Amino acid sequence: MSNALRVAKGAFGRVALLDMDRPLVRHAHPHCHVLLKVEGADTQFSVRDRIVPLRDDSAVLINAWEPHAYAHHPGQPATIILALYIEPKWLQAFRPNWRGSGAPDFFTDSVGGTTHHIVRLTHELAEAMVQEPGNAAAHELLLAELMIAVIERFTPWQDIVPSLRLRAAASGVDPRIRRAVDLIRSAPGEVTDMDSLARDAGLSRAHFFRLFETTLNVSPRVYLNVVRLEQAVHSVVDGKEPFLRIADRLGFSTPAHFSRFFHDHAGSSPTAFRAVSGLTSRDFETPR
Known part of the structure; x- marks a missing residue:
């Protein structure tokens, strides 16, 4: 039965280490959402109407308010997943235009190939959450390094100019x-x-x-x-x-x-x- 192994919550949003062996219904989140495999079987998510893989060498990237579901197949082995739900205001402290992570086009694709650096940070954060569940400061430092690596890898962040676009959309x-x-x-x-x-x-x-x-x-x-x-x-x-x-x-x-x-x-x-x-x-x- 799927369950959370650890959960961390703070100004950054939340991070959940999930042991998954059953599907999730189609849903969405109000923040950018990154899914990274920690261990277990390769698996897959449905993002809008597309099935995308979650493997050791891939990340699933979901924009704010983008419908998605965990497409676990019956009988498929379990997978431990590091799920990141990240607040735009927290990211803004690293780069002002990273507040655009709350926009519907922050990630240009719903899946991308990871680097050795991202894989290493994923495992370090998961390990820290298990071994030192009360060490919130260490978790946030590792999360910051991981999100910087993810954004620099998977978004055209240098070109993002979110403030006027988001304000115009909200006012309309x-x-x-x-x-x-x-x-x-x-x-x-x-x-x-x-x-x-x-x-x-x-x-x-x-x-x-x-x-x-x-x-x-x-x-x-x-x-x-x-x-x-x-x-x-x-x-x-x-x-x-x-x-x-x-x-x-x-x-x-x-x-x-x-x-x-x-x-x-x-x-x-x-x-x-x-x-x-x-x-x-x-x-x-x-x-x-």
């Missing part, structure tokens, strides 16, 4: 779609179905779906699930809120539905995810 969002986005982000648990969301936006279902996906490059359902997942990850890693309360706040009818959603999107049960984040795990019982 249809106010009806912006209203729907604000509702999703502020109270994802209150969004019960897409028809109601379309009505609240003042649009027919078909027009709403078409305009939403044209604007944000993902469907309303995928966007809702991204927001639910990111809020769930934050709450699970934070370690203070019981899972039952997280599930209820995010709109899941039962804790079991929340656990399944989390596993299908994050590659781990919330219990394991919290435990390997160095925090105290809690069960699903109602708090006293």
Whole structure:
């Protein structure tokens, strides 16, 4: 069963060391996402409508909000994967234009050949996370070196001029779609179905779906699930809120539905995810 071996979270975003032996559903993330093989079988991901390999000599590169899935085949051996979810503001400290990592075209291809330097840093970071799970400073230093190597290898970073493009795109969002986005982000648990969301936006279902996906490059359902997942990850890693309360706040009818959603999107049960984040795990019982 797939599970997280270690999770690190900070200003950089998060890094998860995942032991994967089952597929993940089609989903997305609000930050650039890099997948690197640590050990085990060669495997593959579906990025948009393309199957791309993850091997010792390749990295899977996923732009912010780009739909993807882990395309694990039944009976295929497990693979340990280092999954990076990196915040644009953190990257901006290295190069101002690296804030463009939040743009939909930061990576020009969804797969690329790694170097010996990238492979070495991948293994060093994974080893540090396992051997020194509490050494956050060391993890961030290794992650910084790894991300610099990845960006310099796989992006035309010297040509990226993101600020005006991103601001123009943000200012051009249809106010009806912006209203729907604000509702999703502020109270994802209150969004019960897409028809109601379309009505609240003042649009027919078909027009709403078409305009939403044209604007944000993902469907309303995928966007809702991204927001639910990111809020769930934050709450699970934070370690203070019981899972039952997280599930209820995010709109899941039962804790079991929340656990399944989390596993299908994050590659781990919330219990394991919290435990390997160095925090105290809690069960699903109602708090006293």
